[in-house]
Amino acid sequence: MIELKNVYKTYTRKGISIEALKEINLKVEKGDIFGVIGYSGAGKSTLIRLVNYLERPTKGQVFVDGHDLGKYSVKELRAAKKNIGMIFQHFNLLESKKVYDNVAIPLILLKKNKDEIRQRVLELLEFVGLADKAGSYPSELSGGQKQRVGIARALASNPSILLCDEATSALDPQTTRSILQLLKKINAEYNITVMIITHEMSVIQEICNKVAVMEQGRIIEQGSVLEVFGHPQHPTTQNFVKTVIQNSITDSVQKSIKREPGSGIYKLEFIGQCASEPILYKMIRSYDVQVNILFANMTEIEETTLGKVIVQLKGETAEVDKALSFIKSSGVGVEEVEKHDVNYSYN
Structure with missing residues (x-):
């Protein structure tokens, strides 16, 4: 055209x-x-x-x-x-x-x-x-x-x-x-x-x-x-x-994050149908991991829901790995944040 x-x-x-x-x-x-x-x-x-x-x-x-x-x-x-x-x-x-x-x-x-x-x-x-x-x-x-x-x-x-x-x-x-x-x-x-x-x-x-x-x-x-x-x-x-999607952790939350052995911070991206599914709830019920939600945002683009969540997971390495595998298999994008860096935004 x-x-x-x-x-x-x-x-x-x-x-x-x-x-x-x-x-x-x-x-x-x-x-x-x-x-x-x-x-x-x-x-x-x-x-x-x-x-x-x-x-x-x-x-x-x-x-x-x-x-x-x-x-x-x-x-x-x-x-x-x-x-x-x-x-x-x-x-x-x-x-x-x-x-x-x-x-x-x-x-x-x-x-x-x-x-x-x-x-x-x-x-x-x-x-x-x-x-x-x-x-x-x-x-x-x-x-x-x-x-x-x-x-x-x-x-x-x-x-x-x-x-x-x-x-x-x-x-x-x-x-x-x-x-x-x-x-x-x-x-x-x-x-x-x-x-x-x-x-x-x-x-x-x-x-x-x-x-x-x-x-x-x-x-x-x-x-x-x-x-x-x-x-x-x-x-x-x-x-x-x-300017239209809040995509970073607030300063106060950043300051409160505690780095502990066995913990990691992950960016999760939910697109479309998986954004309406209780995936995190199922993960918590199924795996022995502690979940701290640091940031969450949902928006609609082209009639499709786009969700971005940043979580801190704590638990035994094998259990955390199983939990992350479950999330990925549910259609959620997963990216680990560098452990030495907590001052970041979610792009």
Whole structure:
């Protein structure tokens, strides 16, 4: 659906070259809700502007639906862009036009007749929950309502791709959640591929199935959201994950940990069905080991439960080994923490 191959983007200002993007390789499959996350200046907004060729790559190729946008004529590129909708952080509505007219703009540019325009606009306003706001001006709307108008406008030409550039960063948490659910509904009901640019990991957690993490113009990590949340590799990714998943032992607990002969500390990872099973309870009942739970967290990602638990086990070596074997056989990931190190976080 969307593919960037070895893409670079360089800007030149007053004789000084700035590399905004370096060696970008990225693939978004049809039906994905694909998130791109990074701190300010990471290059994520430049990346999304390449997808609809608002920016052209200095080097590399951008493919949409298997076609290299760089090989299109001006006319062909204009036609291709009709298949790509875009919503913006600050809505980009025409304040002098009513809601109805703002949504109708793409259809007017496509030279649709008035009946077609009216039917499509009213259908979209109903879909985004603004059927009663057709005659209102943007100044009369809340931020969330303005973004819903922007979404309706982006959907007017029946695109197969919807690009979202920081679409929720100007909204409060409750409104953000409602907009994200609307995007999820669009993806499911219209089968539209969604690409989201954000600096908020909670947005990725809420609706994305895949994610790419950017830093200084490069993609430093990418994969399924479950993979990246469960096993973040790069320090920047780990920092993002920590904003939505508490994954470290508190200072007070760290100070209270007693290192004793025959004890060990283990990180346990529960994914999916095993997260709802009483595995630790069964282990305690079946094996002669003492269990001290130092940290536990459960979260839901892609409708899958991800549990992370850190425990201290004490007992005879053979008995502890049997207990750990039981846990592993139950589908739980097990990693022993270095015994000389208790000042750690669970990544």
